[in-house]
Amino acid sequence: MSAPMLDIRDLHLSFKGHTGLTEVLHGISLHIQPGERVALVGESGSGKSVTARIVLGLLQDLPSARITGQVLFDGRDLELMSSRARHALRGTAMSMIFQDPTSSLNPVFRIADQFHDVLRRADPSVAKAAAHDRAAAILAEVSIRDAQRVLNAYPFQLSGGMNQRVMIAMALANEPALLIADEPGTALDVTVQAQTLQLMRRLVEDHHTAVLFISHNLGVVREFADRLYVIYKGRMVEQGPTDAVFADPRHPYTRALMAAVPHLTGGGIPEIAEASPDFAAPLVDHEAEAPS
């Protein structure tokens, strides 16, 4: 087994507020191998997005955040790095895709200018013309045929699906080793979402990019991820290869989550308890038990 691209060990996060410390993450562990696609699944407020922000080094600079535990990126501990060194990784070695592609692009600049800004992160001296050519090449990779029109357009002139592709192209433009996708395409139609996911999957395979895929959509996760982690209220409750977890969900919360998905064939939305003492059951690790 090679060294993991991202290795989170016993990560705790709490926020200091007026009423004292509020613990958000109660010691989570997670690892992603180079080129591996890993999903982090949970309901809103379970700690998915803050985990992503810690990996990106965005929460470390927040005065009210208390972080303990280790986050190793490519073998280097992010907590021991200076904020300048963490800053250098952002946008080059790691990158991110967001929920709503249209609002993630600045409405007052053309796509070409925003591409230029992205490419300048890796190479500050890149000229506008060179950036334009490079952007056109990357856009071709995300199946955008009339790249010139897209590059000269403003984000509000493009469709949501088109903007999503532009976002993916931008996120991969600097060949990051790790891509964090925070519920990508949740704001899009299901058909467009499916298309862009397929595209993203093909691209990360081609570029051998490791992906941390944050989602609450189990259907999407099943199609996209090699392994998955289920998080509930700041604790990992189940982890393992996607197929194994879907074939045999053992933690009560994972089962409830899967039962909650409405079926195309009808049958109503199942009743799920707001909270259950069962959900606090310890972590189920499919890999620990499986012979390897």
Add this chain to the structure above:
Amino acid sequence: MRRTFAILAANPLSLLGLVLVALVVISAVFADFIAPFPAHRGAVVDFANFNQPPQWPYIFGTDLVGRDLFSRIIYAYRISLVLGIVVLAIAVPIGVTIGLLAGYLGGWTEYLLMRLTDVFLSIPPLVLAMSIMGVLEPTLTNGMLAVTAMWWPWYARLVYNITRGEREEGYVLAAEVIGASRGHVIFREILPNCMPAVITKMTLDMGFVILIASSLSFLGLGVQPPTPDLGSMVAAGATYLPDSWWLTVFPGLAILVAVFGFNLIGDALRDILGADQ
């Protein structure tokens, strides 16, 4: 551009605004060629023709020392415009920067900057300007200073409110994630999104700055004679109403034309720039 003209053409009022502002700007810039008596902007005395009602060659009449009112109004426009431009050129960058920093950085920066802004906003604008002028010498430069001091907080508040909203937008987070510096996020990402509102307000304010400056000089706190100023011209003629009506009516109308023109254009700009948001 075509849409801009379409909106302008569809709204005759904004076209009127454009004509009025063009009139004001052209007479200010080419005052030396338009004014029939260029020398009358200064300390000229012609008692043979003093206090004449409108008649050729004095189409707006003459003032109490025999100077052509039309010439003086044209030169007063020049001073009003320069004052408006200088005041906005200083107040807008200050207010916008303070608003951006307070809105984006938050915390203590926000607290200090916005409370300072509130202190300025809590004093009625004209009272603030008057008290500053009361302490300083009444000159054109100090007039600009006084109006600037009361003007920047409005921009700070406007931009602060926009920034608060824009800060939560996805593109700001996206820029932070990709490693953009604070300066880049504030001035290259958020500021361009504030510009439509700022430009609209600047156009509207051009008229109001002229009005406030005129109010100050009406009270004797602005530009001093013999320099022509619309406000002090109205003040000088006020005691001779209603017999010598031209002394106040024409300078008053001149103020109206400038303020009205800039307001109409500001409204049109709001439609043009706002539609994209």
